Amino acid sequence: MLATQRTRRTREHTGPTPHSVSIRAKMPSSKLPEHLLLERRRQEDLREEAILITKYNKMFDLKNDWERITDRSIQKNTVQRRVKDLMEQRKLELDERRQKLRELLSAEDEEYVREMEAKHETLEERQNKMCERAKLLKAKRETERQAFVEEKLDQQWREQCEELRGVLSRRHQDEVCVDRMQQLAAKADLERRKQEEEAMYAQLWEKDRLAKAAREEQEAQQQIERNRFGIKAMVDTLRTQKASLQAKKLEEKRLIAEEAKLLIEERELRSLEEERASQQKRLLQKQHKSSLEKSMKLKLQREAKEQQEELALDMKILEQLLEESRNEAHEMVERKHRRREEEQKYREFLQQQLEEETRREKELDRLIDVDVAAMWSKRIHQWKLEKEARNRLMRDVMETRRKQLQEKLQKLAYEKEVLKRDCEEIMAAVEEHNKLEDERVQRTKMINKNYESDLLAQIDHQKSKKDERKMEELREYNEGLQTEAKYQQRLKNVLSSATSERKTHPMRRPQFEVTGQKMV
Amino acid sequence: MFPGYSDAYIEPSSAQDERYSFIAEWYDPQAALIRRYQFLYYPKDSSIEMFDIKNRRKFLSRTKFESVRLEDLYIGSKVSIYSRQLTFVDFGDQFTESKLISKKEKTFALIKPDATSKLGVILNGLRDRNIKVTKAQMVQMTRTDAVKFYDEHQSKPYFNSILEYITSGPVIAMEIVGSGVVQKWLEMLGPSDPSEARTSNPKSIRAMFGTDELKNTAHGSINATAAAKELEFFFPSSGAAFVGTAKYENSTCCVIKPHAVKEGLVGDIISVIMDAGFDITALSMQTVQKANAEEFYEIYKGVVAEYKSMVDELCNGSCVVLEISGNDQDVPSKFRQLCGPSDPEIGRHLRPKTLRAMFGKDAIQNAVHCTDLPEDGILEVEYFFRIL
Structure with a gap:
């Protein structure tokens, strides 16, 4: 690198000559000579200050943290403490409640136990009660027994007390007497009624007898009448039979006449039919003839036409042939001959046809005849059947009629027999009734007599008894004047009560009822 | 030992035996869930058998169980079997359904x-x-x-x-x-x-x-x-719709026990109660869960020896709960007198006219439960008519 090309430093200045260089003087430094020191000092100051600040901050951070943590822990602890307190309190409460519950339950249990025991005690009490009850029952039974004994003693006294019994018996006797009076009255009544009844029965019997006689008479008359009536009825039936027979005969006659009429009609019909058949036949023949004629005419016409055509053709051909050869004339003659033969044939055929026709007609006639004959035979057969049926019906009717008559007669005879048997039965019944009636009267008479004697004996007995008792009473009166008053008192009591509760003798009731009843 | 164990010989079940099948439910309080069982009933020797549907295994082998009768088996009925209260929810098969549907x-x-x-x-x-x-x-x-x-x-x-x-x-x-x-x-x-x-x-x-x-x-x-x-x-299926008629005043609680309900004595008991001059101001037929029965009878726990059997009897089917009221304060004690001693045997000796003496069988099956402590009457009425 060349020197010239070098970039000049700021302090160097090249002169106009080579190698002339001047250097510009250096300016003294603006900075203080100890500026580094100062700088360093300043930096150190700053650092110290920063350290101080961070230290300060750190310290306060620490303080803050501490405060925060402490606060939090304090709060937490407080909360925990409170919770714990609450829990404890709750636990205490719970314990308290549990205690209460425990007490309650145990108290209850005790009470239950006590109650159970009390219940057991009641068993003894119950035993005591039962004992008491047994005693009570015993006492009750004793009193009842006492009362019963009392009553029995009383009864004994009553039965043994002659006076009382006397009074009672007197009363009884009075009653008996009254009853006897009633009985007697009733008996008289009964007697009277019986007599009345007998009279009534006699009357009734008489009436019955009369009625019976009248009835018998009537029956006899009726019998006669019935007999008469039976004959009359028979005559009637015979008459009716006769009339029916006559009617039957008339009917038969009528039937015969009808038959004759029918036969005439039939004949007429047949003739009519024959006529009609012949007419029809004629008509048919005419038709057939006309048709045949028509066909023949047509045929002839056609044939004539054909012949003409043929002739024309032949003529044409002949003319042609004449021109060709004359020998053909012979042929013509031959042809003519042939035609004649043909005609002959045709005529024969026609004849045949006619014959056929006549034959067919004959056949037709014959067939019609056969038909008519069959028809007639059928109808006659039918008439015969009808007639037979009628005759059979007639016979049946006659038979049944005869049977009916026979039955009626039988029935009549049976009725007669029954009537007779009834009559006999009634007679027997009347006889038996009479016999029974007599027996019954006899029996009642016997019973009444017995009863009368019984009553008389009773009366005698009572009378004798009464006399005896009177005698005794007199004797006792003398003896027991002292006890009389007491006895009288008691008697009075007893009697006043006895009258109401006195029982009637069971035998007494039906007697009264008998007297009160009406004989049936 | 298995709950259904008994020494009595039970014939092995065979296909020929007539049997009725139901689907039964039991609320398991430990697991807090409802268990379903197939419940089989053999009318020949009145024995029962149970089959766990979920686990696919036998739950109770065939056992004689006299207290269950065919009349008690219908949809919606509750039967307690060895302290488990079963509710029948459905028929188990077509045969049972066709046999019992018309009856039910x-x-x-x-x-x-x-x-x-x-x-x-x-x-x-x-x-x-x-x-x-x-x-x-x-x-x-x-x-x-x-x-x-x-x-x-x-x-x-x-x-x-x-x-x-x-x-x-x-x-x-x-x-x-x-x-x-x-x-x-x-x-x-x-x-x-x-x-x-x-x-x-x-x-x-x-x-x-x-x-x-x-x-x-x-x-x-x-x-x-x-x-x-x-x-x-x-009786809406979603729960109670009507407010009861209970008064919670001058009243006591009477529960006609399940055995009496089953024997059809309810009518007679109610007639006797009414003839004695008490008013029935609330009536409800209920089936009591075991836990509820325990809670209801808690006061008897440790007081009476028969507490457990009392609880069992109360949840052994449906019972009729009555609120008995009258005009004066001592209705509970008066009604208690009508009920008589809790043992019908004693009742028959001492108070033959009382309810328990007339209708009860023994100290447990004594026809009716009545409030014993007078101050508990309203409490028990409230328990049945307000809390349950």
Whole structure:
């Protein structure tokens, strides 16, 4: 690198000559000579200050943290403490409640136990009660027994007390007497009624007898009448039979006449039919003839036409042939001959046809005849059947009629027999009734007599008894004047009560009822 | 040991055995997720078998399990098996579906305000006709609800009177299940006019309790689609829509236990309660989770020896929760007297007229739970009707 090309430093200045260089003087430094020191000092100051600040901050951070943590822990602890307190309190409460519950339950249990025991005690009490009850029952039974004994003693006294019994018996006797009076009255009544009844029965019997006689008479008359009536009825039936027979005969006659009429009609019909058949036949023949004629005419016409055509053709051909050869004339003659033969044939055929026709007609006639004959035979057969049926019906009717008559007669005879048997039965019944009636009267008479004697004996007995008792009473009166008053008192009591509760003798009731009843 | 182990001999399952298959779900609280199982039920010896679908292996080999019955198995039912509460969500196969779908027909029943006092009789009628109640809720309808429910009657002249009548008191909405239940329920109701019902069908509900065509005791869906619609209205799948009718005042809680519900004693129990002069101001049919049951019974923990079995019994199916109220303060103690001793055996000796004596079986299955401590009544009512 060349020197010239070098970039000049700021302090160097090249002169106009080579190698002339001047250097510009250096300016003294603006900075203080100890500026580094100062700088360093300043930096150190700053650092110290920063350290101080961070230290300060750190310290306060620490303080803050501490405060925060402490606060939090304090709060937490407080909360925990409170919770714990609450829990404890709750636990205490719970314990308290549990205690209460425990007490309650145990108290209850005790009470239950006590109650159970009390219940057991009641068993003894119950035993005591039962004992008491047994005693009570015993006492009750004793009193009842006492009362019963009392009553029995009383009864004994009553039965043994002659006076009382006397009074009672007197009363009884009075009653008996009254009853006897009633009985007697009733008996008289009964007697009277019986007599009345007998009279009534006699009357009734008489009436019955009369009625019976009248009835018998009537029956006899009726019998006669019935007999008469039976004959009359028979005559009637015979008459009716006769009339029916006559009617039957008339009917038969009528039937015969009808038959004759029918036969005439039939004949007429047949003739009519024959006529009609012949007419029809004629008509048919005419038709057939006309048709045949028509066909023949047509045929002839056609044939004539054909012949003409043929002739024309032949003529044409002949003319042609004449021109060709004359020998053909012979042929013509031959042809003519042939035609004649043909005609002959045709005529024969026609004849045949006619014959056929006549034959067919004959056949037709014959067939019609056969038909008519069959028809007639059928109808006659039918008439015969009808007639037979009628005759059979007639016979049946006659038979049944005869049977009916026979039955009626039988029935009549049976009725007669029954009537007779009834009559006999009634007679027997009347006889038996009479016999029974007599027996019954006899029996009642016997019973009444017995009863009368019984009553008389009773009366005698009572009378004798009464006399005896009177005698005794007199004797006792003398003896027991002292006890009389007491006895009288008691008697009075007893009697006043006895009258109401006195029982009637069971035998007494039906007697009264008998007297009160009406004989049936 | 495996939970399903038992010494009893179980016949090995064979293809000939009749079996019902369901898809069951169980919420695993440890893993906090829902597990699905195939659940098999053999009616021959009432044994069950479970199969884990996700892990493809047997979960429970065939075991006799007497407390599960075929009637309890339907879609939506809950059964607890060895402390696991299973919910049936679907049929497992065609056979089960075809066998059980007709039996599990649903319909909607609404008991109107004038007939809520006849609830016991109506429930007994349902039980006699072999109809199950699967959901029930006492509801106070507002006017807007009623308008929505009776939408199709809006143009009718009696619309306003219907609204007034239906909002006049609490109503009881029920989902009832059984074969041909739509028709059966309508037959049970009888003709809509009670006077006509009295002549044509005197044993029907409307004939017995209805007053006129408006106050005709109860409502039933006309057909299956209407039933589905009305059920969706009252028991929406998205959660509760109606506010309960509980008063939380002068009241006590009564829980009819699952065993009594299964035996169909609800109607009788309710009748007895009402006859004793108590008012039922809230009613709800609920299925209690085990955790909730434990919480509910916490007061009994350590007090009664049967605490665990009580909890198990409470979550062994659906139960009916009632709020019993009266006019005075001592309703809880009075109602407790009606319930009687907790052991029905003692009850039968000492208080034969009490609920537990009449309907209970033993100390655990004692028909009803009632609030024991008088001051806990409202607490328990609140637990069921507000917290759950």
